Amino acid sequence: xxxxxxxxxxxxxxxxxxxxxxxxxxxxxxxxxxxxxxxxxxxxxxxxxxxxxxxxxxxxxxxxxxxxxxxxxxxxxxxxxxxxxxxxxxxxxxxxxxxxxxxxxxxxxxxxxxxxxxxxxxxxxxxxxxxxxxxxxxxxxxxxxxxxxxxxxxxxxxxxxxxxxxxxxxxxxxxxxxxxxxxxxxxxxxxxxxxxxxxxxxxxxxxxxxxxxxxxxxxxxxxxxxxxxxxxxxxxxxxxxxxxxxxxxxxxxxxxxxxxxxxxxxxxxxxxxxxxxxxxxxxxxxxxxxxxxxxxxxxxxxxx
Numbered sequence: 620x621x622x623x624x625x626x627x628x629x630x631x632x633x634x635x636x637x638x639x640x641x642x643x644x645x646x647x648x649x650x651x652x653x654x655x656x657x658x659x660x661x662x663x664x665x666x667x668x669x670x671x672x673x674x675x676x677x678x679x680x681x682x683x684x685x686x687x688x689x690x691x692x693x694x695x696x697x698x699x700x701x702x703x704x705x706x707x708x709x710x711x712x713x714x715x716x717x718x719x720x721x722x723x724x725x726x727x728x729x730x731x732x733x734x735x736x737x738x739x740x741x742x743x744x745x746x747x748x749x750x751x752x753x754x755x756x757x758x759x760x761x762x763x764x765x766x767x768x769x770x771x772x773x774x775x776x777x778x779x780x781x782x783x784x785x786x787x788x789x790x791x792x793x794x795x796x797x798x799x800x801x802x803x804x805x806x807x808x809x810x811x812x813x814x815x816x817x818x819x820x821x822x823x824x825x826x827x828x829x830x831x832x833x834x835x836x837x838x839x840x841x842x843x844x845x846x847x848x849x850x851x852x853x854x855x856x857x858x859x860x861x862x863x864x865x866x867x868x869x870x871x872x873x874x875x876x877x878x879x880x881x882x883x884x885x886x887x888x889x890x891x892x893x894x895x896x897x898x899x900x901x902x903x904x905x906x907x908x909x910x911x912x913x914x915x916x917x918x919x920x921x922x923x
Contacts, residue, residue: 627758629883631774632750636841636875636901638780639833642787643845644871646826648864651850652802654711658697658823658846661715662830665696667726675729689834693827696722701820748838750879750897753777776836783832790825791864794818799860837898844902845871852909855916874905 650658669692670685677684696718704714757763757772764770791798800808801815801822808815830842853866878901883894 626761626763627755630758631755631777632753632897633876633879635753635774635776635780635836636750636879636897637872638777638784639837639841640845640849640871640875640901641868642780642784642829643833643842644849644867645787645791645864646822646829647846647850648853648867649798649802649822650826650846651854653819655823656847657712657715658826661696661700661719662693662827664719665722666692666831666834668692668722668729671726671729686831690828690831692722693831694824697823697827698820701823748836748841748898750837751883751894753836779832780836783829787825787829798822802860841898841901844905848905848909849874852912852916855912855918858918870905870908874908875901878904
C-alpha cells in the first residue's frame with residue numbers, strides 16, 4: 620500500500636481530497652452559524668452558465684478557461700443572492716432558490732441557443748468528480764518528492780487546492796475576531812464600526828472560490844458534504860468557536876483520507892476486485908461522523 624505505486628497512484632488524489640475537505644470545512648463553520656449552509660450547494664450548481672459562456676467566448680475546453688468562467692458565475696451568484704436578500708428582505712434560503720433556478724435555467728438556455736450542446740457534460744463527473752484519475756505519472760517512488768522535474772508533473776489540482784487552502788487559512792486567521800463578532804452578534808460588530816456587509820460578502824466569495832476550485836476534481840458531492848457535515852459535527856461536540864473550527868478541519872481531513880483509502884482498498888481487503896467511488900465514500904463517511912456526533916456529541920441537546 621505504501622510502495623512506489625502508492626506515490627504515483629494514490630498520494631496525489633489523497634492530498635487533493637484532504638485539501639478540498641479542509642478548505643471547504645473551515646468557512647463552512649461560519650456559514651452554518653450564519654444560516655447560510657446551502658451556499659456551497661448553490662455554488663456547485665450555478666457554475667453551469669459560467670462554463671458555457673467561457674466555452675462560447677473562447678471556443679476552448681481547457682480546464683483553466685472553464686474554471687475562470689465557473690468562478691465568475693459563482694461570484695456573480697453570491698452577489699445576486701446577497702442583493703436579493705437585502706433589497707427584498709427575504710430569508711437567505713429563498714434568495715438562493717431564486718438565483719439557483721435562474722442561473723441553472725440560463726445555462727441550459729445558453730446551451731440550446733448557441734449550439735454548445737455538442738460539448739459533452741458528464742453528469743457523473745459533475746457529481747463525483749475525477750479524484751481517482753488525478754494520478755502522478757512522473758512519480759516513481761518516494762524519492763520523486765525531492766525531484767524538481769518530477770514535481771513539475773504533479774496534477775495541477777494539487778497546487779491549486781493547496782493554494783486555496785492557504786488562502787482560506789490566512790483569511791480565517793487575519794479576520795478571526797471580526798468573523799467571530801459577525802457570526803454571533805452582527806449588530807454589535809456594526810456598532811464597533813466594522814463593515815459587516817463587506818466582510819460577509821468576502822466570506823461567501825471565499826467559499827465560492829473554494830467550491831469552484833474543488834468542483835473539477837471532486838464534483839459537487841464532496842463540496843456539499845464538506846461545507847456542512849464536518850462543521851455541523853464539530854458544533855455538536857464543542858461550544859467554543861476556535862475548537863469547532865479546528866475540530867471540523869480534523870474531521871474533514873479524516874473523512875477525506877480514510878474515505879479515499881476505504882474506497883480504493885476496502886473492497887480489495889474484503890476480496891472484491893472493483894473499487895468504490897472515492898467521492899461517494901468520503902461523503903458517506905463524513906455523514907456517518909455527523910450522525911455519531913448527533914447521537915453522542917457533548918452539545919447535542921442545546922436549548923433553542
